[in-house]
Amino acid sequence: MLPPEPPEPADTPTALVECVICRAPGRAEALVDGECRACREGRGTSASVPGRAALPPELVRALAAEARAAARVPTPHR
Ligand SMILES: [Zn+2]
Numbered sequence: 750m751l752p753p754e755p756p757e758p759a760d761t762p763t764a765l766v767e768c769v770i771c772r773a774p775g776r777a778e779a780l781v782d783g784e785c786r787a788c789r790e791g792r793g794t795s796a797s798v799p800g801r802a803a804l805p806p807e808l809v810r811a812l813a814a815e816a817r818a819a820a821r822v823p824t825p826h827r
Contacts, residue, residue: 764776766780
C-alpha cells in the first residue's frame with residue numbers, strides 16, 4: 750500500500766510572507782528584500798513604527814527655532 754500523501758495547503762496559491770519591518774502580510778513577490786512597498790518607500794503602514802511620519806524633520810527644526818526665538822534664549826557665544 751502507498752503511504753498517504755501529505756496534505757497540501759490548497760488555499761495558498763502564493764507564499765505569504767511578513768514584512769520584516771512592519772510585519773504586514775504580503776505575497777513573497779510583493780516584498781522586496783523582505784520589505785513591503787510602504788517600508789521601502791520609507792513609511793510604515795502599521796503601528797510598529799509609531800509617529801514616524803508625524804512631523805517632517807524640517808518642520809520640527811522650524812518649530813524649534815520658532816520656540817527658541819519666542820523664548821529669546823541668548824546664544825552663549827557671540
Ligand atoms: Zn512593511
